[in-house]
Structures are given as structure tokens and as C-alpha cells.
Amino acid sequence: MTTHQVSVPARARRRSEPAAPQPEPLLFAVPDRAEPWQRSHALGTGVLIGIGLVGMVVCWYVGAGKLTYDDQVPWLVGSIASTGVVVLGGVYWLICAFRQVTGMERAVALYLGPWLSEAQASVRPAVSLAADELVTATGMGRAHRPHCLLARGKKNLRPVTAADMAALGLAGCGACGS
Numbered sequence: 325m326t327t328h329q330v331s332v333p334a335r336a337r338r339r340s341e342p343a344a345p346q347p348e349p350l351l352f353a354v355p356d357r358a359e360p361w362q363r364s365h366a367l368g369t370g371v372l373i374g375i376g377l378v379g380m381v382v383c384w385y386v387g388a389g390k391l392t393y394d395d396q397v398p399w400l401v402g403s404i405a406s407t408g409v410v411v412l413g414g415v416y417w418l419i420c421a422f423r424q425v426t427g428m429e430r431a432v433a434l435y436l437g438p439w440l441s442e443a444q445a446s447v448r449p450a451v452s453l454a455a456d457e458l459v460t461a462t463g464m465g466r467a468h469r470p471h472c473l474l475a476r477g478k479k480n481l482r483p484v485t486a487a488d489m490a491a492l493g494l495a496g497c498g499a500c501g502s
């Protein structure tokens with residue numbers, strides 16, 4: 325399986341956009357197929373499983389020819405160890421995939437980082453209030469500080485006073501300490 329080196333160009337910046345830190349164009353090693361493994365991973369896995377299988381057959385064959393239990397025990401142990409090598413081959417196969425996926429995730433996160441922070445900075449609360457003021461929304465039983473995660477993104481968010489809270493029967497929020 326070959327890999328294509330795909331160059332990801334830096335996004336063209338709009339004229340009005342603030343000068344966000346531009347990442348270096350990254351080179352992703354994109355496999356031909358939608359899987360994280362490469363040929364070298366299959367080779368390592370195949371060698372481990374092959375060694376284990378050969379060990380199991382040899383231990384079975386030799387051990388079966390021994391007459392006494394004491395003579396059979398070393399070959400039994402050898403067979404169990406060979407089974408362990410086969411399992412190790414499977415574990416290696418999975419570790420290769422996890423490492424590859426983690427590396428690709430890191431590369432994508434690195435590439436998208438400047439725009440992700442820009443996008444997060446552009447998400448403002450629906451109502452701009454002082455930090456000590458409280459908000460609530462239709463259907464909510466509690467009042468929250470504007471930054472509270474439980475109030476974020478709620479529609480019809482509106483400021484409430486202590487008198488409003490008493491009138492509406494709104495409780496305080498334990499998460500934001502309102």
C-alpha cells in the first residue's frame with residue numbers, strides 16, 4: 325500500500341480578517357484506503373503471529389511424542405508462550421492503528437488550531453451583561469451567571485433581577501454559584 329503526500333495549502337486570508345497566526349502547510353500521509361494501517365504494520369504483525377503459530381505446532385508435535393508428564397511440561401509451557409506471541413501480534417496490530425490515528429488527529433488539530441481559537445473567540449453570549457448579573461430563559465427553573473455552561477446557547481436568554489427570581493420562583497445555580 326502506497327501513501328500519497330497530500331499538501332494542504334494554508335487557507336487564503338480574507339482582507340477584513342485579523343492577522344491570525346498562519347500554520348505551516350502540513351503534509352499528511354494519507355493511506356490509499358480508509359484504514360490507519362501501513363504495510364510495515366502488517367509485516368510486523370504477520371511475523372509475530374507466524375512465529376507464534378510455528379512455536380505452537382512445534383511444541384505440540386514434540387510434546388505429543390513425550391511419554392512422561394515431566395517431559396511434556398516444557399513443551400506445554402512453550403506452547404503457552406507461543407500463544408502469547410500470537411496475542412502480542414494482535415496487540416501490536418491495534419497499537420499501530422491507535423498511534424497512527426492519534427498522530428493524524430494531532431496533525432489535524434495543529435492545522436486547525438488558529439481557526440478553532442478564532443471561532444471560539446467569536447462566540448459571544450447572546451446577552452452582554454456584567455459578570456454579577458443573572459440570566460434565565462423560558463422553561464428554566466434557575467437563574468445563571470451569563471458565563472454559566474448551563475445557560476450557554478439557550479434561546480430567549482434574558483436578564484433577571486432578584487425581584488424577578490422571587491416572582492418567578494427561580495432557584496440559584498450550583499454550577500455557577502448564582
Ligand SMILES: [Zn+2]
Pocket residue numbers: 467468469472473474475497498499500501502
Ligand atoms: Zn448556572
